[in-house]
Amino acid sequence: MPWLRVHLRVDREQADSIADALERCGALAVMLEDAGNEVLFGSTGNDEPRLWAHTNLSALLSDDTEPSRFVGDVVALLGMDTPPTWAADRLPDQDWERAWMDRFTPLHVGGNLWICPSWHAPPPPPAVAVILDPGLAFGTGTHATTALCLDWLATNMLSGSEIIDFGCGSGILAIAALKLGARSAWAVDIDAAALAVTCENARRNDVGDRLSTAIPQSLPACVDADIVVANILADPLIQLAPRLSRLTRAGGVLLLSGMLEQQAAEVERHYAAAFSTETRIRDGWALLACRRSALNG
Numbered sequence: 585m586p587w588l589r590v591h592l593r594v595d596r597e598q599a600d601s602i603a604d605a606l607e608r609c610g611a612l613a614v615m616l617e618d619a620g621n622e623v624l625f626g627s628t629g630n631d632e633p634r635l636w637a638h639t640n641l642s643a644l645l646s647d648d649t650e651p652s653r654f655v656g657d658v659v660a661l662l663g664m665d666t667p668p669t670w671a672a673d674r675l676p677d678q679d680w681e682r683a684w685m686d687r688f689t690p691l692h693v694g695g696n697l698w699i700c701p702s703w704h705a706p707p708p709p710p711a712v713a714v715i716l717d718p719g720l721a722f723g724t725g726t727h728a729t730t731a732l733c734l735d736w737l738a739t740n741m742l743s744g745s746e747i748i749d750f751g752c753g754s755g756i757l758a759i760a761a762l763k764l765g766a767r768s769a770w771a772v773d774i775d776a777a778a779l780a781v782t783c784e785n786a787r788r789n790d791v792g793d794r795l796s797t798a799i800p801q802s803l804p805a806c807v808d809a810d811i812v813v814a815n816i817l818a819d820p821l822i823q824l825a826p827r828l829s830r831l832t833r834a835g836g837v838l839l840l841s842g843m844l845e846q847q848a849a850e851v852e853r854h855y856a857a858a859f860s861t862e863t864r865i866r867d868g869w870a871l872l873a874c875r876r877s878a879l880n881g
């Protein structure tokens with residue numbers, strides 16, 4: 585059976601209510617996607633899922649739906665003055681879920697490391713596969729900031745090391761490090777939902793027994809690590825400089841990502857006293873690989 589698909593571009597504040605209205609007006613499925621190239625950061629602070637500033641909503645409808653009437657129903661239901669920008673197309677007969685799943689295939693992120701959705705067979709050894717499905721918690725490896733961190737982890741010796749993933753999102757970086765040979769990891773996030781997703785992802789990857797989670801205030805004071813990874817944003821990275829520096833052992837490495845290329849020098853300045861830094865760039869985003877002197881403690 586063919587389908588009608590209606591796409592609407594909406595703001596974050598409207599996304600939930602419009603998605604709900606799409607279903608109430610007859611959509612059989614609703615998909616939310618980033619309408620820009622935005623990194624999902626932070627928490628709403630009230631345990632609600634986070635969304636992009638501009639979101640594409642796609643509603644799947646039976647083929648005999650009249651699209652302008654459907655959008656009119658949604659607008660009327662919500663009492664909106666003007667309809668959001670929308671467009672419609674027809675989908676040939678196909679398995680909708682299959683089509684969605686087929687968009688996500690195993691992703692090679694560096695060295696032997698792959699990120700693989702659960703519905704694909706993982707690549708055979710020596711490939712190391714992190715099993716991870718697309719979801720709302722940031723971190724499926726497709727964004728340049730995550731990819732920069734994964735590439736560094738995949739191409740450096742992690743055996744036996746202890747890791748802190750500060751701003752863990754889906755837990756992708758901590759889980760990758762554990763699968764690459766790290767001994768143990770702490771995953772830290774201000775968002776309790778991200779910690780729950782991280783635990784579940786660690787369990788599915790058989791590394792749950794080597795991973796601990798905490799919100800920043802609950803991380804035990806005695807915890808430090810050989811490798812600390814923080815893929816957040818330039819401003820929090822600057823504010824967190826004293827803490828992230830303390831968490832990194834002498835001789836250890838602090839990976840800072842989530843900043844634009846033009847912000848890298850300013851972030852680096854706040855870490856320069858304790859670290860020597862190598863900068864890597866991808867798609868306009870920067871990774872600072874900061875090595876702490878083995879002598880300055």
Ligand SMILES: C[S@@+](CC[C@H](N)C(=O)[O-])C[C@H]1O[C@@H](n2cnc3c(N)ncnc32)[C@H](O)[C@@H]1O
Nearest residue numbers: 626722723730751752753773774775778815816
């Ligand atoms: C860009 S995502 C990175 C997720 C994952 N580590 C990755 O590399 O794909 C940033 C994460 O940092 C968290 N975060 C933001 N500010 C933070 C802070 N001050 N302390 C700890 N976590 C923070 C957010 O909730 C979010 O999950």
